[in-house]
Amino acid sequence: MTTLQEVAPRERAGVRREALYFAVRNGKLMTGLGIVLALLLLGMIGPLLVDAAPNQYGPQPMSPPSGEYWLGTTTFGQDIFAQFVHGLRSTFAVGVIGGGIAAVIGMVVGFVAGYLGGIVDEVLNMLTNIILVIPTLAVLLIINAYLGIRSVAVQGLFIGLTQWPWAARAIRAQTFSLRTREFVDLARMSGSGTGRIIAREVAPNMSSYLFMTFILLFGGSVLIASSLDFIGLGPTEGVSLGLMLQNSTQWSALQLGMWWWFVPPGAAITAIVGALYVANVGLDEVFNPKLRET
Amino acid sequence: MSLRVSELRVYYRTLKGEVRALDGMSFDLADGEIIGLVGESGCGKSTLGKSLIRMDGRMHHVGGSVELDGKELPIADDRRMNDFRFKEVSLIPQYAMSALNPTRKIRKMVGELLKSRGAALDAAELERRMDQVGLPREVLDRYPIELSGGMKQRMVMVISTLLDPSLLIADEVTSALDVSTQKAVARALLGFRDSGYVKSMIFVTHDLALTHHIADTIMVMYAGKLAEKAPAHVIVKAPRHPYTKLLLDSLPEVGVRYSERRLEGIAGSPPSLLHPPAGCRFRDRCPLAGDECAEEPPAVEIAPAHHVACWKA
Amino acid sequence: TGGGSTPTPPANQTQGQGAATANPDQLPRSETLYTTGTQWGPPANFNPIREWDSAVGTKGLVYETLFHYDTTASKLTPWLAESGSWTDDSTYQVKLRQGIKWSDGQPLTAKDVVFSFELGKMETVPYHNLWAWLKSVEAVDDQTVKFTFSKANYQQWDFNVYSRSILPEHIWKGRSEKEVLDGVNENPVGTGAYKFMSKDQDRVVLQRRDDWWGKTALNMEPKPRYIVDIATPSNEVALGMLMQKGLDLSNNFLPGVANLVKGNFGLTTYYAEPPYHLSANTAWLVPNNTKKPMNDPAFRKALANSIDVKQIVEGVYGNLVKAASPTGLLPQWEQFVDQNVVSSSGFAFDAAKAKKMLSDAGYKDTDGDGFVENKDGSKMNLTLIVPSGWTDWMESARSIATSAKGAGIQITPDFPDFNALVEKRSRGDFDMLINNERQLSNSPYTYYEYMFQLPIQKQQNTVNFARYDNKKAWDLVQQLDQVKTDDIEGMKKITSQLQQIHLDDMPIIPLWYNGLWAQSSTSVWKNWPAGAGAAPKTGAVMWRNWFELGGFESLTQLQPSGS
Amino acid sequence: MRRYFGRKLLIYGLTFFVAVTVNWMIPRFMPGDPVASMVARANVARPEAVEAMRAYYNNLFGFDQSLWQQYVNFWGALFQGDFGLSIWLFPTPVSDVILGAVPYTLALIIPSVLLSWVVGNQFGAYAARRKLLDNTVLPVGYVLTAMPYMWLALLLAWSLGVIGGVFPVAGGYSFSMRPHWSWTFVLDLLHHWTLPFLSLFLVALGGWAIGMRNMIIYELESDYSNYLSALGAPSRLIRRYAFRNAVLPQITGLALQLGVLVAGALVTEIVFAYPGLGSLILNAIKNKDFFLLQGSFLFIVLGVLIANFIIDIVYVVVDPRTRAGMAGAQA
Amino acid sequence: MLRLDDVTKEFRIGAFGGKTVAAVRSVSFDVVPGEVVSLIGESGSGKSTIGRMILGLNSVTSGAITFDGRPVRGAKEYYRHVQGIFQDPFSSFNPVFKADRVFAMIKQSYYPAVPEQEWAERVRSALRDVRLNPDQVLGKYPHQLSGGQLQRLLIARALLLDIKLLVADEITSMLDASTRIDVLNLLAELKTRGLGVLYITHDLSLGNYLAERTVVLRKGGVVEMGLTDKVFGDPLHPYTRELLSAVPRLHEEWGDAAAVDTCLYHERGAAEGLLEAEPGHFVACAQLESC
Ligand SMILES: Nc1ncnc2c1ncn2[C@@H]1O[C@H](COP(=O)(O)OP(=O)(O)OP(=O)(O)O)[C@@H](O)[C@H]1O
Numbered sequence A: 001m002t003t004l005q006e007v008a009p010r011e012r013a014g015v016r017r018e019a020l021y022f023a024v025r026n027g028k029l030m031t032g033l034g035i036v037l038a039l040l041l042l043g044m045i046g047p048l049l050v051d052a053a054p055n056q057y058g059p060q061p062m063s064p065p066s067g068e069y070w071l072g073t074t075t076f077g078q079d080i081f082a083q084f085v086h087g088l089r090s091t092f093a094v095g096v097i098g099g100g101i102a103a104v105i106g107m108v109v110g111f112v113a114g115y116l117g118g119i120v121d122e123v124l125n126m127l128t129n130i131i132l133v134i135p136t137l138a139v140l141l142i143i144n145a146y147l148g149i150r151s152v153a154v155q156g157l158f159i160g161l162t163q164w165p166w167a168a169r170a171i172r173a174q175t176f177s178l179r180t181r182e183f184v185d186l187a188r189m190s191g192s193g194t195g196r197i198i199a200r201e202v203a204p205n206m207s208s209y210l211f212m213t214f215i216l217l218f219g220g221s222v223l224i225a226s227s228l229d230f231i232g233l234g235p236t237e238g239v240s241l242g243l244m245l246q247n248s249t250q251w252s253a254l255q256l257g258m259w260w261w262f263v264p265p266g267a268a269i270t271a272i273v274g275a276l277y278v279a280n281v282g283l284d285e286v287f288n289p290k291l292r293e294t
Numbered sequence B: 001m002s003l004r005v006s007e008l009r010v011y012y013r014t015l016k017g018e019v020r021a022l023d024g025m026s027f028d029l030a031d032g033e034i035i036g037l038v039g040e041s042g043c044g045k046s047t048l049g050k051s052l053i054r055m056d057g058r059m060h061h062v063g064g065s066v067e068l069d070g071k072e073l074p075i076a077d078d079r080r081m082n083d084f085r086f087k088e089v090s091l092i093p094q095y096a097m098s099a100l101n102p103t104r105k106i107r108k109m110v111g112e113l114l115k116s117r118g119a120a121l122d123a124a125e126l127e128r129r130m131d132q133v134g135l136p137r138e139v140l141d142r143y144p145i146e147l148s149g150g151m152k153q154r155m156v157m158v159i160s161t162l163l164d165p166s167l168l169i170a171d172e173v174t175s176a177l178d179v180s181t182q183k184a185v186a187r188a189l190l191g192f193r194d195s196g197y198v199k200s201m202i203f204v205t206h207d208l209a210l211t212h213h214i215a216d217t218i219m220v221m222y223a224g225k226l227a228e229k230a231p232a233h234v235i236v237k238a239p240r241h242p243y244t245k246l247l248l249d250s251l252p253e254v255g256v257r258y259s260e261r262r263l264e265g266i267a268g269s270p271p272s273l274l275h276p277p278a279g280c281r282f283r284d285r286c287p288l289a290g291d292e293c294a295e296e297p298p299a300v301e302i303a304p305a306h307h308v309a310c311w312k313a
Numbered sequence C: 001t002g003g004g005s006t007p008t009p010p011a012n013q014t015q016g017q018g019a020a021t022a023n024p025d026q027l028p029r030s031e032t033l034y035t036t037g038t039q040w041g042p043p044a045n046f047n048p049i050r051e052w053d054s055a056v057g058t059k060g061l062v063y064e065t066l067f068h069y070d071t072t073a074s075k076l077t078p079w080l081a082e083s084g085s086w087t088d089d090s091t092y093q094v095k096l097r098q099g100i101k102w103s104d105g106q107p108l109t110a111k112d113v114v115f116s117f118e119l120g121k122m123e124t125v126p127y128h129n130l131w132a133w134l135k136s137v138e139a140v141d142d143q144t145v146k147f148t149f150s151k152a153n154y155q156q157w158d159f160n161v162y163s164r165s166i167l168p169e170h171i172w173k174g175r176s177e178k179e180v181l182d183g184v185n186e187n188p189v190g191t192g193a194y195k196f197m198s199k200d201q202d203r204v205v206l207q208r209r210d211d212w213w214g215k216t217a218l219n220m221e222p223k224p225r226y227i228v229d230i231a232t233p234s235n236e237v238a239l240g241m242l243m244q245k246g247l248d249l250s251n252n253f254l255p256g257v258a259n260l261v262k263g264n265f266g267l268t269t270y271y272a273e274p275p276y277h278l279s280a281n282t283a284w285l286v287p288n289n290t291k292k293p294m295n296d297p298a299f300r301k302a303l304a305n306s307i308d309v310k311q312i313v314e315g316v317y318g319n320l321v322k323a324a325s326p327t328g329l330l331p332q333w334e335q336f337v338d339q340n341v342v343s344s345s346g347f348a349f350d351a352a353k354a355k356k357m358l359s360d361a362g363y364k365d366t367d368g369d370g371f372v373e374n375k376d377g378s379k380m381n382l383t384l385i386v387p388s389g390w391t392d393w394m395e396s397a398r399s400i401a402t403s404a405k406g407a408g409i410q411i412t413p414d415f416p417d418f419n420a421l422v423e424k425r426s427r428g429d430f431d432m433l434i435n436n437e438r439q440l441s442n443s444p445y446t447y448y449e450y451m452f453q454l455p456i457q458k459q460q461n462t463v464n465f466a467r468y469d470n471k472k473a474w475d476l477v478q479q480l481d482q483v484k485t486d487d488i489e490g491m492k493k494i495t496s497q498l499q500q501i502h503l504d505d506m507p508i509i510p511l512w513y514n515g516l517w518a519q520s521s522t523s524v525w526k527n528w529p530a531g532a533g534a535a536p537k538t539g540a541v542m543w544r545n546w547f548e549l550g551g552f553e554s555l556t557q558l559q560p561s562g563s
Numbered sequence D: 001m002r003r004y005f006g007r008k009l010l011i012y013g014l015t016f017f018v019a020v021t022v023n024w025m026i027p028r029f030m031p032g033d034p035v036a037s038m039v040a041r042a043n044v045a046r047p048e049a050v051e052a053m054r055a056y057y058n059n060l061f062g063f064d065q066s067l068w069q070q071y072v073n074f075w076g077a078l079f080q081g082d083f084g085l086s087i088w089l090f091p092t093p094v095s096d097v098i099l100g101a102v103p104y105t106l107a108l109i110i111p112s113v114l115l116s117w118v119v120g121n122q123f124g125a126y127a128a129r130r131k132l133l134d135n136t137v138l139p140v141g142y143v144l145t146a147m148p149y150m151w152l153a154l155l156l157a158w159s160l161g162v163i164g165g166v167f168p169v170a171g172g173y174s175f176s177m178r179p180h181w182s183w184t185f186v187l188d189l190l191h192h193w194t195l196p197f198l199s200l201f202l203v204a205l206g207g208w209a210i211g212m213r214n215m216i217i218y219e220l221e222s223d224y225s226n227y228l229s230a231l232g233a234p235s236r237l238i239r240r241y242a243f244r245n246a247v248l249p250q251i252t253g254l255a256l257q258l259g260v261l262v263a264g265a266l267v268t269e270i271v272f273a274y275p276g277l278g279s280l281i282l283n284a285i286k287n288k289d290f291f292l293l294q295g296s297f298l299f300i301v302l303g304v305l306i307a308n309f310i311i312d313i314v315y316v317v318v319d320p321r322t323r324a325g326m327a328g329a330q331a
Numbered sequence E: 001m002l003r004l005d006d007v008t009k010e011f012r013i014g015a016f017g018g019k020t021v022a023a024v025r026s027v028s029f030d031v032v033p034g035e036v037v038s039l040i041g042e043s044g045s046g047k048s049t050i051g052r053m054i055l056g057l058n059s060v061t062s063g064a065i066t067f068d069g070r071p072v073r074g075a076k077e078y079y080r081h082v083q084g085i086f087q088d089p090f091s092s093f094n095p096v097f098k099a100d101r102v103f104a105m106i107k108q109s110y111y112p113a114v115p116e117q118e119w120a121e122r123v124r125s126a127l128r129d130v131r132l133n134p135d136q137v138l139g140k141y142p143h144q145l146s147g148g149q150l151q152r153l154l155i156a157r158a159l160l161l162d163i164k165l166l167v168a169d170e171i172t173s174m175l176d177a178s179t180r181i182d183v184l185n186l187l188a189e190l191k192t193r194g195l196g197v198l199y200i201t202h203d204l205s206l207g208n209y210l211a212e213r214t215v216v217l218r219k220g221g222v223v224e225m226g227l228t229d230k231v232f233g234d235p236l237h238p239y240t241r242e243l244l245s246a247v248p249r250l251h252e253e254w255g256d257a258a259a260v261d262t263c264l265y266h267e268r269g270a271a272e273g274l275l276e277a278e279p280g281h282f283v284a285c286a287q288l289e290s291c
């Protein structure tokens, strides 16, 4: 997983316009975003194109990709392309929900701990450390198994609830350095309260950083969800790329040579997460002049 | 003749165009001479310093040449320039506080650095020089983090001059220090020159008063160009360029009180170096400006070793 | 040993057992049988009392039973017993074979048999209930055991004589109840043809005893010198290993294996065409008879007619299973199926008919959503639960929901965790579930017991999950138990009545027969059981309790492929 | 120093307590009764017999006591090193089950964590600011980190196992082997270990490489690097220094990633049917084997905590800044 | 107006909060309306800490700071009367917002009722007061303005409030000489309006230029204080002397005051207090006579 860097002090000149200028010229950012958007689009409109329900049995089981079935069919004749596009949706959903929840918690904890410092920080920091050290997948396994996760949304929720600590830690560190900036003092002297200062002074200064945090959390959620799906602890309703992988292995696609069943879902997860990471590095370069290729 | 800079132009590449940070600087620096380089923030002082030793990625050499001890310095060629660095030209950077690798003990770092430049560490010499700047020897066995700002500053001074370069560039080495430390560091620099560790020195600062105590010659820059260059006492006592004069006028000295004498600053602000106006760059703020100032004034030697770039001088 | 680092030459046959133990680190491939599909984790114990989770082969290979049961001939095969017979209506006498020795050299005597059965007096021993109708067990002499019954349940008794391990009294005597039930029983001493050689995380290794009594007494010898049973974590891994020839026999459910059997992969199954496997048990759809509308036989019958089992058999299983007969009786019990009853009261998939039955019974789609409502007009939405992760059943449940939709019944499949399902099942907190927990046995009695047993408890743990309350049926089942096992006609008379009740009331709905999954590779061992030709007709399974049903005999029929 | 480690220990202690408590609680508040399913598996026909067994096992496992009492007993037993009996693998003691599995898991995790860290860091450091490498090799790194562990595992199994036949796709060692100390056996172990190791190693490798690359770029832009280049130090030296400093955050990263890597190992073990904690935990969950689950979880938590503690110590040793900070010197 | 009584501030330091340093020790002085008090001392001597405590941005470990007789709290009402300006004008503005947002923030908190129109007029007049052309500076981002402009924006901001006391912490150190003098002049004008100014600097000449009274700090404690003329004209404490001699002056050579370390003066304990050498001129030197 890519590690987040400190936000280097920015050059004062024309931060925004410059960012845009470099953004559109940054190959990494553009390729990454391009791939993600293409897959997102496929997940959005794909289900409208195929009329087969993703789990509906079809007449031609185990057929390789063809004009009729773009990605072939499963042992049950299900249209893999239909599953794939629906799965893309769930994958994005899990990423957004898991990443979003984790980002929100991470932000709240990070901001509050970093800004208030003192005993609040100690307590929150301890909480963060505790959750950070607990192997979350193992906990998720247990929770998932016993709560019987039904929907992608609930899965995302649980992933989000366990994923936030490193984000909190990173945001805390950033807040720590930002709160010593004098505009924060100035805001206090303008009569702004804590919440306001965090929301209006600190957070806007880290917007790119927060966005990058979200991207990493998004990717992490997708990967964790796919692991859970794979070991059979995924949502019991709906389709997801991880469930497709699980199904393909459970029905021995590997041994039966049905590569078209297990390659696309894994490739899509890799593509989404990888593209996000690449875009993230690109973003880093955009916002951080030191990283730009000179 | 130790250093000769002629018509040096170094620009920064930026999105909006080229920043003409050095736009035709010429000056000479003799052996044993210390030049104090003063000027407003952003006038190109650091750029000059960097050009002489290592240009960063955005700088590029547009024109002019630099000669050191009769040899042309290939300032635009990073690779060839490497032979001169440290041995011929050395630097005490503005960021001396963070110039030392935080995870290496100083002795080790110095040793490795010297070895990489093909020189051996002469411990006795090193310690002698440390004594000279008043650094205890155990500093060598500490991590930079364990030193105070002034100590780091002095340590960097010692390191930078270990190979007895002929030119030393000291960029704002004292601005972050309080007056007493400032004094100690400044004295140490003088001592280095006197002991012959460095032949000549460019001392960059924006503190005219301080320069006066160190430098033999003071060079005033304005907006990427030379404004005035003269022996220190001449600049202080009989400045000829209007900018120098106004600058001196705005310096509160100990003893000057608002209630007694109200000092005035220079109205206006320096021009952008992105698209500098033609002619004299100080024209807009100059109380003496006249029509001839639409033309760029050449730097003229109006008295021995006194160069001024002003039509009115 | 003195050999040092020089590799020892391959052991020759004459050295026999000695040689094998001399170099036990690497088993000779040609003499070893690799199996999988029974064990899912590290071997936990070697306790034959724990018939459900002891290490593979504990009962059947290491410990043995008095009889085996021949499923094709439908009769008991004397095993440790030389013979067994009813001397009167309530006394059963067993004569033991001469010369059987425990693996520690002690002779097997009637006292061991007495001891083994008397262990059942302990309340927690699984066959404790035997003593509800067994009065006493006595050793008449060293070779003769006399069982006296307070009530002679012939059908159950036959089941017991081939199911209960005989344990060495001289070793087990004095073990506490806790030890008997919970003991690991390291270093088991049995009479069987194998002994445990080693175990590890994912395997047990059994080694043949060359002094096994059966060699002479039965003129049988299991061919593999070593049996290694592997715990594979999943079916697909088993399939992979089978294809890599690392395994000889997989008793896993391997979807898609049909393709491989047809292709040239050196894999065989019992049949070369659908259903490929013998049948091992029936998968039932169990409606909760105490809940509306499943408490209505008319509804249950309509439900039975609404399920397209063919779709499951072909779609989900790729023809690896067989659709069940309306009676649910396994093919091996075909003779007990009363065709008259079936043809008059049987059912088959027919959505239109199901629809009609529903509306005749008063279930109508009043709100026009395509699904019928309860009689009182309330919405009907039934949940069908199968354990999460049981993919084939999950698919089947989905398939059932789809075909029931055709008849207007709304079923939602739900996949709770297995344990949650067990809990719901025993508490009766479900609408419908799928269950197959009764295996093939010596008698349809066990099936009807499963279907009709009374009284209904608060917790129904193993039988009558449907909570079907029919006194008459249960009486009939008990009567069936009292019929001597060789009185086929007497049995039939009762079973056909039971079939009538079953088909009229449809307490549980048979769906399909699960296979006796056995995929074998012919690369090292051949002559695997097969339906065609002269091949053995027994089942090639290592599942617990199946060695007595022909699994062991299959081992004796194997031939090395190399020779 | 004392205070520092005191604090760390406090956090670790709390973490341990919380983690173990959560793990103790969750299964007990969830539906499903392990004894019921255990008894169901026993397939005993008679209701009375079933009841007797249930009662017996409930008593044996202490489920008939109040939850609070069970909790207290749990800690009491834990401090005596008693993890209880496994329900699923009854009556094996949990500690035996886990000790049987742990060597395999450790054999996978330790080399893959350490090697991927070392190699990934070298690799990233090497690629940083070298245009060609950066643009060709690092995308591979991104792809690797973005891969779900099991998918990479599947691809490896499929290509090198099923199709290539170079490596076995399942098991810890050949079925024909019995564990003993000989080269053949060790080679056989390695042969089986290769693919699961690779799948863990490769995914982690990409992550470290990218992390290091970014770090190094920052360090190469730092003041001390600039100073060194201004003095004409060769880029080899500069990179070496940069590496040293960039490695420090990576050490912290290692601590943060441990939990994730453990999780990856669990999934990989499942794909390759590799004996280890992975399948154990999965089965414990399926069988509601509280005790085994607690034990495995405890082991993982302990492992992660110990590893974290070691990393903490290492960090203090390698980074003079933390030491200076502890000595009270001012930055 | 503002009084500091025996104010002490301790910070927990070290990466793990294991130790404390006393950044400020037993400092007492006061600021009256219409007066500039300059606070002078080397780096780390606790000047900023005192300023921040006065502004309620740091808590006080012991002692009391009172403003018009009431203890200081960082409350909204307090900031109506007391404002601060810091060293770095660039970091005093949130870089992602326009610079004139600082005015909007004040309006929102303190003058919500004032109509927009009137407020705009007030802002413009305050800007003119600090000699800024409102059209040049309004609606710009901080990076589009020079340090001097920004610093003056901050002063204008303070003027918009009904302030009585301004804490100016090294507000000129980032400015070049000519801008610096403009800002100093502006401060000097403020005091003629009756404002009290606490002017924090390490540049003696600047302190001297403005202040009526001077407080010299060393290592958190006051070493000398009194009227600027006295302190600078007749420094009693060797440290003050040393400081003064180290100041580079244009027309004089560096004098060599007694090196600090050879002098025996040291920080006196808090209890001992300062000696009043002459009326209104306090000094902390145990060996004053013997020096
Ligand atoms: N990396 C850069 N990219 C673009 N422009 C730059 C860069 N560095 C400096 N400049 C511009 O070049 C001009 C000269 O900068 P330089 O750093 O030499 O000034 P200076 O005299 O050293 O100022 P200071 O006293 O603040 O150090 C300034 O206008 C500055 O904005």
Ligand SMILES: Nc1ncnc2c1ncn2[C@@H]1O[C@H](COP(=O)(O)OP(=O)(O)OP(=O)(O)O)[C@@H](O)[C@H]1O
Pocket (backbone or CB within 6 Å): D330, E011, E012, E013, E021, E022, E023, E041, E042, E043, E044, E045, E046, E047, E048, E049, E050, E202
């Ligand atoms: N938040 C803090 N935590 C810990 N120590 C602090 C903190 N703020 C200041 N200090 C310490 O308190 C002492 C006084 O600091 P202060 O900033 O007041 O000095 P100063 O006189 O303003 O120095 P400068 O001239 O460098 O601004 C210093 O030793 C500093 O390290």
Ligand SMILES: [Mg+2]
Pocket (backbone or CB within 6 Å): B045, B046, B047, B094, B172
């Ligand atoms: Mg500069």
Ligand SMILES: [Mg+2]
Pocket (backbone or CB within 6 Å): E047, E048, E049, E170
């Ligand atoms: Mg300060």
